[in-house]
Amino acid sequence: SYRQPTTLDFRGLLVACTAGENGAGKSSLLDAITWALFGKARARSDDDLISSGADEAEVRFTFALEGNIYRVIRQRRRGKGGLLELQVQAGDDRWKTLTGTRKRETQEQIEGLLRMRYETFINASFLLQGRADEFTVKRPGERKEVLGEILGLSRWNLYQEEARNRRRTQERSLALLEARLQEVEAELAEEPQRRQALQQARARVEALSQQIAAQERLLEQVRAYEAAIAQQQALLKNVADHLVQARQQLARLEETRGARQAELEGYRTALAQAAEIEARYARWQEVEARLREWQTKAEEVRRLQAARQEPALAVEGERARLEQERLQLQRQARRVESMRKERETVTALLAQVREELAQVTEQLAQRDALQEQRDQCRQEIAVLEAEQDRLSEEGKRLRSRLETLRAEGEAGLCPLCGQPLTEDHRAEVIAQIEAEGEAVNQRYRENQQRLHHLKAEVKTLEQQLARLRPLERRQPQLQRKEAVQSQRLEEIAQALQEWEQEGAPHLAELEARLAEGRYAVEAQARLAELEAAIAAVGYDPEAHAETRREWESLTDAPEAYQRLQNARAAIAPLETTLADLARQITDQEAQVARLEAQRAEAQAQLDQLTQGMVVDRTTVEAELERLRAEEAVARRHLGAAEQRVAVIEDLQEQKRRLEAKRQAVALAIGRLKRLERAFGRDGIQAMLIEQALPEIEATANELLARLTGGEMTVRFETQRPLKTRDGLKETLEIIISDSAGPRAYELFSGGEAFRVNFAIRLALSQVLARRAGARLQTLVIDEGFGSQDPEGRQRLVEAINAIQDDFARILVITHIEELRDAFPVRIQVTKTPQGSQIEIL
Template sequence: MIPVELRLQNFMAYKTPQTLSFADIHLACLTGENGAGKSTLLDAITWALWGKARTRLDDDLIHLGESEMEVAFTFALGGETYRVLRRRIAGKRGRSELHFHAFLPAANDWRTLTESGIRQTQDKINRLLRLDYDTFINSAFLLQGRADEFTNKRPAERKQILGDILGLGIYDEYEERAAEKTRLLGQEIRILEAQIEQMEGEMANEAAYRTEWEEAQNRAADLHKALRAAETTLADLRQRHKELDIKQRQLDDLQTRLRQAQTDLDDLTAAIAQIEKRIAGYRAVIARAGDIETGYANLQRAQAELEDWNQRLAQSAGLRNEVHRLETAIQHARAALEADLKVKQARLKDLQAKAEGLDKFRANVARLQAEQARLQAQEAERDRLREEQQTLATEAARLTEENKQHRAEMDKIRARLDQLEAAGSTCPVCAQPLSDEHRATVRRQFTAEGTAHGDAYRANEARLQEIQAEQKRLTAAIRQAERTLKQLPALQRQLAQAEHTLQEAEDAAARIAALQAERDALQKRLDEADFAPQERAELARLQAELAQVGYDADAHAAARTAVADLTPYADEYRRLEDARTRLSEEEARRTQEEARRQRLLAQTETDRATVAALTAETAALPQLTAELTAASTRLDDLQRQERLARDAVAAARQKLDHLAYLAKERGKKEAALAELKETREIYTELRAAFGKRGVQALLIEHAIPELEQEANHILTRMTDGRVNLQFITQRATRTTGSPIETLDIRIADELGTRNYDLYSGGEAFRINFAIRIALSKLLARRAGASLQTLVIDEGFGTQDAQGRERLVEAINAIQSDFEKIIVITHLDELQDAFPVRIHVRKTEAGSVISVD
């Protein structure tokens, strides 16, 4: 993975958008004061690729005071270019975004590789890189103080460190899991052994269970015979009881029918009496037929006269309602004209009031317009002063920056003059032999350059003082203008209101004459009753028609009285007609009911005789019911005993069946026990295999030659082939001579072979550095990736001048092995040792990045 570009915003120390291009960088130093954000750039890369950095929470990475951050990292891998963009929005329900793209050169555009979710997209990135976060930071980052961590440990501890670097700690976890599985299998084995022992104890009771089953079968057979005899006896009793019960129901039915017959006889007697009463009433009404018919004829004549007066009243009422409606409409028309007249009179009065102040309104508008023009002229002057002030501020900033450069150049010249004075026979500037004449020439050149910078510096300072004085004058003038211009908004509002008032007054003066004409026209119509002409004509016609109807209220009232007096004859006439129709019907019904009563009396006598016979036959029913109940109770008891006996047989049979089941289950559990014991042996062997002396030892033995070869490859280039190393994994003990595990480092050079502990200074540092680089490459290869980028933070500040030179030499020696090497330092004197310098600088707007 080769970095191409890093772009970040609101990420830790970086607030404004910053872009770092790696396109022209092969070997570079990353410089800046402590806390400026050098390591933050590396955090940005790991957070973009894996969502991980030095902090635990993503929201802690957001620049203070901001609510979201974004990092975009572009990298090359396998001849392709990819871009990862990760964004975080803070809050109670914070939201994260992850986008993954690949560059298409043919289309000069990006193709999305983003999956449906963040986790799926992250998995795709991990599969492409073939590196996780931990492997990357342990291989691509050489952190401060870590280069000699491996070599300075005791031989017994080096294998542990190598194991940690190779990620062998997972096998410790496997060993613990195998041990836990062995323990759990032991528990299952003990449970199965106890279950098998319990089964064997229960199977010893088979003979007793079989005897119990046979005895239960014999008792069930005896109870079955007794139950069959009891069922026969009960069936005979039930048949006899059924026959008597039928006769008892017949007796009950006859007694009920006799009671109902008596009730019917009583009802028939009462009904016949009511029929005779109605016949007498009908005959009395028929006797008054002549008087009733005369009164009914008089009622019909009175009703006809009343109907005539009702019709006249209806016609008169309709006409009066219409007259009232027309009178109301005429009144409304007059009221509408009067209301319109009042509105126009009020409007005319309002317009006359507005038009009276027309001259005063025009004078006020002219005065406010003049005042506005004066303030607008002052506003334009203030804007001109501001532009002049801004021009001076730009010039001051330029002169200040120039003076910083002049000051820096003068400091450099002063330092070089000091070096020149302290130099011996070699010029510190051009590295040529330093004679007195050459020293004087160089001194004059430096002095002339310093004087030129000093003159320019002083001229700029003088101009800055002039600008400062002019700035003060301009500031005072602008403040005075702004105090005056505070009146402008209020004045503009007054002018707008005055113009509006003037316009209203002019409009009112123009409308007065027309409104007066409208008012006079309305007054004339009211005076001449010139309104509702159609309603007035219709009203006259209706009043004439109402006179022709001729309605008389007194005559109408007399007709109502006559009808009310004769109305009772209507009911009497209906009763007369009903009596004539119903008399013959009631007489026929009386004859029928009397015949029915006689038939009912004869049937009652027959039923009483039958009741007496059935009463004698059912006298033995209570005794038979008692015998039936006793027989049924005995049968129930025998059925219960037989059921219990069958349950006892089933329980004994179940015990025997359970023993047969236990015999089969014992065989299954014995087979399962054997399988568990075999599995436990496997996990016991796995526990040993995953231990320190198993797979871990084999992997370390396999990795050591690879580590040794890579370290020697780097050492050969760093020492011109003078030094190589060898890892010794076993050595004999001093006492017994038997081999023991170790990890000694033997170094060979032109003086012979020695232990690492006998080396010091630059040689030891080169050995440390070569082993650390080899370990990084080994870790990356084990993850299936190629280590193409290296970041070194080895703390130049803790090295003396010679140590720093050695580290730079070591980096130069390995630079061909990597596409990108970035060295982090905050020492300015080391910047010239690297062809490219990445500067990180703190500002009020956050840290900024520059490259030179």
């Protein structure tokens, strides 16, 4: 509700009414107090307390307690955590922080200062709508439940629920213990069978161990035979590897001999072409010298052309700049020509506007005269209508006098002189009155005709003024249009003048310079000088290209010449190398033959060992694995059998422990059942209510004595005799007494019942505060005046005035208009588009 920072100062407020429309934000003030102190309010979550469109909410609540001034600051950001601070005033403008390290610690400090929690606070300080008679209108059996809620006895229900849960937990533990005892006793009965199973398991493990030992010896024999076969296979593989290497070496030697033979043939071919190769090499040397000359000239030309770029760019840039400037001036010349045409159009339009404006101004000059004439007619109409009212009253008075004279007869008195009337005198007076009446009627008719004429004239004048209203709107439009067109004419004239003085001469100058080439003179001179230097170099690109093509056709000549020189030097060494390769090939062929014979012998020995292998190692290993697996199972069975026998003694000890624990759990269940009954409504809660009722009764009677002048008292009875048998029944009866004696609550009038309700509810609040160790100084009544009739509202106001000395401050919340002035101070809450606003009246 409160979107802007809002301050409400309670100082000096004893009894105040918080007023405003429904939804204005009255109850939000109470939410601000409870949220600041306890972090709780009517909203489902803290984020719901933040105004729509805002990101955070903050309440600063300052209160006095036992001579100290405290301040609580609570903040909350939407979707995030919040801030809680507790401070005490240490000086005029200084605050000392009491904030704990955690929010929970700070909250406990606040509740410790107030000596009450949120539930106690709202039950003690707030009389909420529809709850003043909540206690008295209940049936006697239900009153204890309501009283328990107000006194905060609901925590004993939580204690009872906790005792019940613990008792059920213990009962489940007892059931598990008894089930486990049954299992232990069943296992103890199996002792003979377990010992027989242990003997059988041991015999089975011994038999399998002997079979495994025999199978392991057979496996060792098979592995020795396989090792011999593997050794022979390795020998065979070694011989085969050497044979492959010898054959590869023989192939490489033959390949090398072929390559050297081909190389020798190539050298012999080169020697046969020696004359041609030497001639092409000489031509290549000559062409390469010419090509270097052309390259030197080309580099000089490139250097000069690079130097030429700077003046060329300068000349081109200056010409482009002048042409761009000329283009802009030409565009400006076209705009100037367009302005000359526009000037004629604007001049004609301005003349039309001024002509129309003169006509409108002339017509509007009649408006003031018409308005003055209309106002005069209205004033005259007002005078005539007032006179018509007076004449009408005068006519009624005269008719009344005539009727009185005619009705009184001879006993009448003269209305003019007060003397008894004779017949002649009566006739004279009647005639006089009738003459006066006719004069009044004649004046009334004349006025009525004048009024009709004046109203018609006013209507005509209004029509004429109505026809002038469009001209009133048209006049400022025409004036603005005249100003705009006049300004435009001035702008056009200024632009044309500037063009004739500056733009046009400048355009003519630019066109002349471009036509005559009068720009970048130094750059043009430097450009001519460089072009002359380029021509003096004498570079011919075509001759250069032709020389390059001939040089490229002779590029293989140096390499062919080098090969020729190499051939002359290499023929004799090559012939020696070929003879040596022939001897190496003969030796390698003999080595290959020896290795082939060794491989054949090793293969024959391997075949002989393989044929002698009659048992498969895989089969032996599989059988050994099967026996070992079977032995492992048998050993697990043996271990289980040994464990099942060994556990008998443990089970006997476990049985003793379980029986002792079962007894202890059964005792705990008995104690929890007694606590469950004690925490219930007929236990400690009933005792606390019995203790509180005398204090409530005394406080209610003290308040009721002030509300009724000592004429009424209330008494609580918690037991009554049973109807069908001897004994007493738990109840909570309310016995109300007045000067006529005790009567049932339902027999009292609405005003009397309301005072009883109010006194009991307020007594409950005060007792609850005292039991919490706090003093109840502030009372908030949100009792819903709207549900009361006028008499009920007056009774509530009287009750509040009667108890105002018991409290430091009483706040009453209402939206009823007639109650807003029933209290000395009003806190007016108003809802605006900017949020709720507070004003103290």
